[in-house]
Amino acid sequence: MDRPARHGKSAVRTLGFTVKRAATGALPLALATAAQNVLGLLFTLVFARWLGAGGYASLAVLVSAFLVLSVPGTALQVATARRLGQAASLASRRDSDNQRASTPAHAAAGAWPWLRALALITAVSLVLGLAAREPLARLLAVDTAWGAGLLPATAASWALLGVARGAWQALGHYRLVAASIVGDASLRIVAAAALVACGLDVAGAFAGSGVSFVLVALVLLALLYRSAPPRAVLAGHPPLSRLVRESAVPTAVLALLLALQELHVIFAKHLNSERVAGGYAAVAVAAKALMWVAVGLSMYVVPESVRRIGQARDPRTPAFHAGVLLTACAVAVVALFILAGNELVRAAFGPELTGAVSALFPLGVAMALLAATYVLAQYHVALGRCLPIPVLCAALVIEIAAALRFGHDPNLLAWSLVAVFFATTVMFTASGLACPSVVSDPEGEACPRTRRLTGSTYERTTDSATHDPADR
Incomplete structure (x- = not known):
């Protein structure tokens, strides 16, 4: 076969792989975040009517404060996907120190020290936030002290979920990440509705976000434990403080x-x-x-x-x-x-x-x-x-x-x-x-x-x- 024909077949195969990769990677994530936006609007419509003008005003303030505090957690997801994606791409190379080949599981397992640290931070944030709920409520000018007390833990649980998603992004499991995005947005509505129905009002509506973050993160972590258990971590992975600096x-x-x-x-x-x-x-x-x-x-x-x-x-x-x-x-x-x-x-x-x-x-x-x-x-x-x-x-x-x-x-x-x-x-x-x-x-x-x-x-x-x- 002459050289132009070989190049033509190679170009067709490359184009086919490119289209497939985009369809299985970029497209599900784009559709998932679009669906997340629609579900977010549904959340607004449902709870604006359910809580009334005064209650929804406090919920809107809490959600706005969370959006500001969520930026570092989103950045941690980017930093995790970037660092572990690099490690995964080099995973087949022989490690010069221990003279053994690493795998993508070793790369993804590097997220476990960060996840443990963030889980601890989430628990501590919950305790400290609830203890300081009254000052937080006055600072935010909201009527629900318990809702204000949940704000730090909600931001920390978002960071936990972000790092879990970043690990799966690094492994190229984009459909799983997309499913977690839709699941999180859907579960937020269900959890908030259940808590409000139990009489928790604004605090319950806001707590639905934290509940959905934690539950979806637990599912991702359970799957990660099967694919990349903590024992697969190789030496050399930086601590959470380094990841924070990189973010x-x-x-x-x-x-x-x-x-x-x-x-x-x-x-x-x-x-x-x-x-x-x-x-x-x-x-x-x-x-x-x-x-x-x-x-x-x-x-x-x-x-x-x-x-x-x-x-x-x-x-x-x-x-x-x-x-x-x-x-x-x-x-x-x-x-x-x-x-x-x-x-x-x-x-x-x-x-x-x-x-x-x-x-x-x-x-x-x-x-x-x-x-x-x-x-x-x-x-x-x-x-x-x-x-x-x-x-x-x-x-x-x-x-x-x-x-x-x-x-x-x-x-x-x-x-x-x-x-x-x-x-x-x-x-x-x-x-x-x-x-x-x-x-x-x-x-x-x-x-x-x-x-x-x-x-x-x-x-x-x-x-x-x-x-x-x-x-x-």
């Missing part, structure tokens, strides 16, 4: 992305009448649906990019998978906004919140670009880069300036966000996807001179013996 960049990136997503709504509220501000908040909620898809896709991009680096392969491929899926979702959502935006907002939020429906289309485009920024920022984090921090800081400053200048007009504000997020997307794309970390030869095999991710830096590996085909 500093993901924490900063996630906090900045959250600020970019929410600040314009706050400015619109202060600069417009109540009717227009309420309408803008409604269309912002609708437009942010794409952000949940981006969250799911990033759960695929981080471990897959790190794994491909460890295997001396091009790390851009997972980001490309995510980009294709996100583009398809964005086109569908924006088209829906164009064709039936007014009807959608009216049906979901009522006729009194249609005061800024004309901003739905540009805001949908802006959120689509911010979703792309989210995925690309996580791609850079996976590669150990700090680039997202200065770029997102600059974008945040520009967004604040644009909100101050155009915040009185929802349409102008939305189009200014389009410009800001388009710039961040282009910058991340140009700096990341145009500059691969691994160079491949024409035959499709990685060249001996590659970059291998180690911690937060790259070491150039030139010894061809470390790139034996059996290792790849």
